[in-house]
Amino acid sequence: MSAVNAASQPTTPAPFDHDVTIVGAGPVGLALAGWLAQRSATSSLSVALIDAREPEDSAGDPRAIAVSQGSRTLLQALAWPQDATSIERIHVSQRGRFGRTLIDRHDYDLPALGYVARYGSIVQSLAQAVRGTDVHWLHHTHAQEPVVEHDGVTLRVESAGVARTLRTRVLVNAEGGLYRVQAAANADADAAAAAAAAEPGAVQRPQKRTRDYGQTALVGVVSVSAPQAHVAWERFTDEGPIALLPMGGARDADFALVWCSEPVEAARRAALSDAEFLAALGEAFGSRMGRFTQIQGRAAFPLGLNALDTLVSGHGRIAAVGNAAQTLHPVAGQGLNLGLRDAHALADSLAQHGATPVALAEFAGRRAFDRRMTIGATDTLARLFTVDFPALGTLRGLALTALEFVPPVKTALARQMMFGQRS
Numbered sequence: 001m002s003a004v005n006a007a008s009q010p011t012t013p014a015p016f017d018h019d020v021t022i023v024g025a026g027p028v029g030l031a032l033a034g035w036l037a038q039r040s041a042t043s044s045l046s047v048a049l050i051d052a053r054e055p056e057d058s059a060g061d062p063r064a065i066a067v068s069q070g071s072r073t074l075l076q077a078l079a080w081p082q083d084a085t086s087i088e089r090i091h092v093s094q095r096g097r098f099g100r101t102l103i104d105r106h107d108y109d110l111p112a113l114g115y116v117a118r119y120g121s122i123v124q125s126l127a128q129a130v131r132g133t134d135v136h137w138l139h140h141t142h143a144q145e146p147v148v149e150h151d152g153v154t155l156r157v158e159s160a161g162v163a164r165t166l167r168t169r170v171l172v173n174a175e176g177g178l179y180r181v182q183a184a185a186n187a188d189a190d191a192a193a194a195a196a197a198a199e200p201g202a203v204q205r206p207q208k209r210t211r212d213y214g215q216t217a218l219v220g221v222v223s224v225s226a227p228q229a230h231v232a233w234e235r236f237t238d239e240g241p242i243a244l245l246p247m248g249g250a251r252d253a254d255f256a257l258v259w260c261s262e263p264v265e266a267a268r269r270a271a272l273s274d275a276e277f278l279a280a281l282g283e284a285f286g287s288r289m290g291r292f293t294q295i296q297g298r299a300a301f302p303l304g305l306n307a308l309d310t311l312v313s314g315h316g317r318i319a320a321v322g323n324a325a326q327t328l329h330p331v332a333g334q335g336l337n338l339g340l341r342d343a344h345a346l347a348d349s350l351a352q353h354g355a356t357p358v359a360l361a362e363f364a365g366r367r368a369f370d371r372r373m374t375i376g377a378t379d380t381l382a383r384l385f386t387v388d389f390p391a392l393g394t395l396r397g398l399a400l401t402a403l404e405f406v407p408p409v410k411t412a413l414a415r416q417m418m419f420g421q422r423s
Helices: 004-008 027-038 069-076 121-129 184-185 189-200 265-272 274-285 334-352 358-385 390-405 405-419
Strands: 018-023 047-050 064-068 083-089 089-094 100-104 114-118 136-138 141-143 153-159 162-173 208-224 231-236 243-246 254-261 292-308 318-320
Touching: 018 027, 027 047, 027 121, 027 334, 027 390, 064 069, 064 121, 064 334, 069 334, 083 243, 114 121, 189 318, 208 265, 208 358, 231 274, 243 274, 254 265, 254 274, 265 292, 274 292, 292 358, 318 358, 334 358
Parallel strands: 018 047, 018 162, 047 136, 089 231, 162 318
Antiparallel strands: 064 114, 083 114, 089 100, 141 153, 153 162, 208 254, 208 292, 231 243, 243 254
């Protein structure tokens, strides 16, 4: 009888290892961990940060990241890379067609419209801010598919070949690779995902909004013979946009390049010699900054939209921020900035309501409008300015010209790109 009674007693839940566990120590994950560590309201929360690499692994990463003035304001009290270059003017135009608009910091009484920093510099400065706090950092650790329970999430992690599980009240996916089904490695991926979703506690993945823009971006750092310091360029061509973002360097002659075109043409250009590539770029961009004299770090990646419909899943226990929540076309440089605003709002909600579904529900509600506006604007710009059709070229020119003559519209667009919609 006693044995039966003992067996019928409810199982005591395992203790929680952490209140908040963040997977992904990129800029957004690091910023979230830092903001949580800074707040007295979250000092009692146990926070863990999981990443497959060490921060030092990214130290030399030269990729250019566009940081808006609004993001600079959010990051300033936490960390800021010393080698960031300010953007004081943005020149937007069409190659070979009429229409252009200028956005200048003086029009908004701001020190800058935004900044350009190297990815490695941002990661290093944020990592330094997180070190020395109470955040429990798990380096060289891989996270696998989470399992949601009634009061939290169980996450399987592996480090140095040793697997274990940890329990957390709230899980934050900040890397984009957390939702993977290991059983699909040697089987049909869709069937494996369906089987995993049918298991008790399996996470139902949020719906995504996706779009293939049919373009590839060629990126790198170029130098020019006649630089214009602190000026960013967005030149729309018949193939797609070309962006040049100031990165300082000798004579302020270094600019981060994003050159968008059809995949076949991008592949052809990627195979060119440096001299041939620079000549082709000069022909496509024009001579506003003289000749292109050098290219470093050439790389290519396909362009598409991937955005979750909602930032919260797992019965209110899992949140997504950064690349886990959305990847955008680089046409307006909004990817990191939207992710940082998401993370800052999540830190606010966790500070007010603790590691609870209430906190995550409030966070999702606060971020819905800004995400809708930013993702919609970026998607519209990407499609409007990447279609080669004569009539659209005229409409694009009219739109750019109209911005110069309708200041309120221009101001609203500029402020959305710089600050978003924060509540």
